[in-house]
Amino acid sequence: MQAEVPSTPKAMTILAIEDDPGDAELLRRRLAQIPGFQFQFRHARDTRGAKAELSHTDVDIAFLDYHLGASNGLDLLEQLRSSGETRPVVVLTGNADVYTAASMTRAGADDYLAKSDLHPEALLRAIKNANERQLVREHSKRSEVIVERLADENVELSLANRLDALTGLLSRAAWTEIITQEHERSSRYSRTYSVLLIDVDYFKSLNDIRGHAAGDECLNRLAKCFLEVCRSMDAVGRHGGEEFVVLLPETDSDGALAMGERIRKAVWDLGIARSDSPDASPVTVSIGVASSPADQWEDVVTRADESLYVAKALGRNLVWGERATKATARAQGPHERITVVVVDDDAGDAELLRRQLEELRNLSFDYIHCDNAKTALTALKSRQEALVFLDYRLGETSGVDTLGELRAAGVLGPVIAVTGNADEYIVADLMRAGADDYIAKGDVGPDVLRRAIRNAASQYSRRSTEARNRQLVAELQSAKRSLEGKNRRLTELYKTAHQFVDNVSHEFRTPLTVIKEFSSILRDGLAGSVSTEQGEYLDIVLNRVDDLSTMVDDMLDISKLEAGVLGVARRNCQMQDVIQNVRTTLERKAAAAKVNLTIGEAPTLPDVYCDPEKIARVLINLTVNAIKFCEEGGNVSIEAARPDDGPFVRVRVTDNGRGIAPENVEAIFERFKQLEGNLRSSTKGFGLGLSIAKELVHLNFGDITVESRLGEGSTFAFTVPVADPATVLPICLRRLSTPAASLLSAQAGAAVDARVLDALDGFLQHQLRRSDLLFRTAPDSWLIVAAAGESELGCMIARIERARADTNRNRPSGPLPLLRIEIKGTWRGFQQSRELIKRFECERRGDAGAGI
Template identity: 25%
Template sequence: MSLSELSQLQSAIKILLIEDAETDCVAFTRYLRADPDRRYDLLTAENLNTGMELWRSQSPDVVLLDLHLPDGNGLEFLEFMRTESAGQLTAKVPVIVLSGQGNEQVAVRAMKLGAMDYLVKGDITSASLRKSVEAIIEYHALVKQLDRSQQQKELLSEIALRIRQSLDLPNILQAAVDGLRQLLDCDRAILYEFQPDWSGFVSVESVRLAELSLLHQEIVDPCLASRWHESYLHGRTSFVSDREDPSLKPCYAKMLASFQIRANLVTPILQDQHLWGLLIAHECHHPRTWDTSEIQLVKQLATQVSIAIQQATAYAQLQTELKERREAEAQLQRLNQDLENRVAQRTADLTHYIQEVEDLYNNAPCGYHSLDPQGRYVRVNETELQWLGYSREEMLGKSVAEFLTEESRQAFAQNFQVFLEQGWVKNLEYEMVCKDGSLLPVLLSATSVKDEMGRLLHNRATMIDIRDRKQFEQHLQETNLELARISRLKDEFLANMSHELRTPLTAILGMSDVLQEGIYGELNGKQSQYIKVIHESGKHLLSLINDILDLAKIESGTLELQIASVCVQNLCQHSLSFVKQIAQKKLVELNTIIPADVGDIEVDELRIRQALINLLSNAVKFTPEGGKVTLAVERDRTQRRIEFSVTDTGIGIAAEHLPKLFQSFMQIDSSLNRQYGGTGLGLALIRRIVELHGGEVAVESVLGEGSCFRITLPDDL
């Protein structure tokens, strides 16, 4: 019996005394009020009709009933009470029959009509009367507890069904906290969600009154150690019955008071050995004793929430589904064990409770079965039968191998031997053959059930339907193949088009060179100007085509690096020589910061020089007259890396545009494209060249102040 029921036993007990003899009324009243541990409120009636009216209007806890009354026999009152109590959990009525003389036949009839005790007036003592009353009160407290437990179980099933019917995570979490508050009839239910750094906040709530809301607030316990969450990782449920309990730490009680918490019940929600969050119930205005059945119900609800979260995120986190299923199985096993223990302690009046557990097993959203040591079915639930299309008679006694494909049958034989040796298996994937010939992919986990001698009796196995996951994996594989094919076609198209365009461009550049040299005669001023434009445009277009071709080669994996030892000083000077003339025309100052002992590096000189020239050209292009461009080299032999940086005092880049810089054909501002020119290929090509060398490119920039691009390469010398 819970503490709440024991507390009820200590409160005043309302007793209806139906007795026409005044001396007996006085005696029985004196007997009861002599009890030092109880307080009794007595209602008296001298006849049967008055007693019936008081029964209806006052709802007493116990009735002391004289059989011989002026207006009828007390057995008529028992008939009346039996009719009024129809449909309740028990046929017993809280009546102690009082008789002036012992009559076995009358006593038997009274007990058949539901009376709970039969006392002969002459034998009644203060102790015997109080003992009989206390037995009735305790019995009905137990009945009420069982009735409430039954209602909570049914409500939990409804809540679990609502949760499991949705794949929308916000709806799942809201249904969970609404269900928790409804299940416990508490003031507030919240879901506290953890972040990776163990900070967190109230992400979902359900409150009785709006002023109790804690939504989006962070609840921090100043008393807890830095690793306080580890106990929850092991499934620990904690609770406080009253924050004014002197055994609580003062700082913890103060924290509870700051959030209007008088009593709380905290249950972890776990995901793949990860503490996802906490499911919490609050009583805000009065203490509350959380009994074992309520704690178990909240644990079961937390398990349902955990499973639902896993289903809702299965497409993004398929690996978490396996852990949640194992947790669901473990919770169900603990529930079954708890139900078995409770059934063993109850009387035959609770047999209907066993049926509820059986219904839960049969109608669970997962398949459940048990195999004997030879791998034959000894039990199977309705869910698994419906999935496979067989009747229970067709499966019981048959080996599970008879329902597997040939490939799965071989795997099962090996895995079953492992199970017999270690006593458990998990996350085994098989294909089962349904009665109609279709295949059902499933995921199986099992634990062993042994007798007191350690001999295997049977196993408990959970079967999960993974058809949706298989279809998603197939679709994902097909999508990846299609994307790879499209990417390959794009690379082939760019490579072919680049080769096709280079041939006529080479001819155009060659002919324009010949015409400028005057081999076929002198040109006038206009002609020379036009030929120069043709030549410069052709060179620009050829550079663009070469960039496209290089990108295509890199994307298709056909570009081969020519790695050799290269002098860093020469590499930098050669790169600078390509931009000196343009810098001089714009009055841009070129500087270098290169240590004299920088030495050599192992790279493809042509490609790295191409990357440096591109960065230097961009720096000069986007730096106004009078600005400065600096090429610096820093070598870290301890970290085995070398860094090239190009810094300018140019126009800079806005922070929101930085993520677009290294994308192919991407210009961060169309107005810049018109003013400075460019295709958006240069930086994309730089990044791919550097990544082929095993390095990386980074950029820092302030709008209006300038930019710094860094190339970091591994240094193996």
């Protein structure tokens, strides 16, 4: 039926954006063949010319070449759409597969046409579709502006409720919501999380001395510091006032203590002054640590608060948690012997300390006394893990300076500072220099020493673990950077190779289409009479064009197979219909090669379940291959049958050519593998045809075999399953590479006509992966068998719905109806081959309850 010519008050202005004048002239002639269609034709050969024409000419519709010389026509289309250009654009391509069509639609094309399909009805249909989509696009743009404005307002409201107004951290309510979810998750899966409760030391005095503005600035800088130190998965919130709280998912006590220490050091390094005095000490934080498990998350926060109280009681600027005490207690075993180095210029004080140490139970130690820093460094050179008691005043030398020398020399063991004045600022200087704890000389006693040794040992254990972790992290990061560099290089090379194949294939296809079109015009006598000899020459040209087109198809298919993006649209069909669709092409090939082709009839065959286009490619590859290897006057036959009424239909392609040697039978299915010396045709391919045929047969759950004898010929046979779910499902499940399979049902949500339902069926086919199965059980109902587990199904359903919404935005013939998709169950392991099939049959019969 001829398409209706659009009624317009004036002739339409058509712009052809095409670098090939021959293709542009072909388009003009095809438009001129439309009865009653008046138009003005403009031609631009490149991007600059196209933009000039669109700026200065009242263009009604543009036809854009997919590949525009050295550039990509879609790049120009994207530039036009992003600049606000709304006039309809139809893309012309030599490769009209679904993936190319998807890229055109995403770029903003209103329709597309294959260059081999430029007949009047197709052109009229494209013009009408493009005009309708232009209207849809303009309405959609106005709607999107309104939706985006509402979405922005919702986001602003949501953020205002979830973020602290001063620091931008999570509010207490938002943090509570997150830890509630994390507690439930950790309890369900037996995982561990930790909580850090952080308090700013002496914050009230900072507020009183420097004012509230300085206090607010301090809190903001601390909040930024916490976010920089913590991981992206951690939740940092403001607990109230000068208290902050951090949730550390998947983190045990040791990891939480290490994170707390990193935060403490980072705050110290900020150097926020407590007062305006040049000698003012910096702002510090005390951190309490607690970890799950617990009955309620509130219990974990309570324990963190208790640890925070201990950290403040021990002098502030500390990280404290339950794990530190337990680890130290285990380290101080009754049979452990340690080396104690006392660095004190007062021998009396050193002796007093030794006697107090002897009173400690379960402590065995070797005692060394050093009266200056030099002898201490010599003694500790071979005793890196010794416990050091360091006097704060060491003659004329400060203990802080001595401690700095020890740490700089690589002494990483625990150090306890001994001072006669437990002033807060002195203690801060010692801790900043690297002391693990401190004691006042007036307080030296067994309990104080035991507590100090325990704390120092805990800090040393933590410091050693951190050093080792830093080393391991550095090694891992180095290895990661190396691997990432190699992966980037491989990815770039892989993309370059695929882009090269796609571009070369398209560049081949475009001139081939033109050659075939004009050769056909000449052959059919449309440009004048043709003699018999000229007709034979033109048949040869057409035959060679078909050969080259097959080679281009092979390159595209192998590229998509390697990338895993070759789509499969399986459905019920008749094998005889598949054979008849390629019959004319095969007969012309055989006639050109002077080979006899016989196609058997099998009208009683049942329907098969396959992608008919892919099976047609297999049939073409096998038959053309057989013709090439036959001598003139040779015979090639195609037969389809159902052996023993079994689950498969088998198609056999037999020739009486030279045959294949036994050692080459398996090799012929390898990529780029060709047999030497047997090829009579002057057109030599890439050695991809049989490899692709094997892949396509496997995608349709069949097998391919070959039988051959040298000097007698070969028979290639492939199978396709009968269109019976009871047959197809077990075959599919045996070939699944995933441990789980799921059954879903889909139904159109509104009553629509058959044409829309057929479009919905095609939409579903292209949304499923090639390992999934789709069965149409009624005009508006489908069953889906997905190679996916429970966790993947939600994403799969959401992806289908997003794709439906995207399709409806660019579908002039009306939107696809809503799909109601329901998950029927997931089966694993041995259950797949029985329970899933049983449930499938029940759903197909409408007896869902019997399969439960």
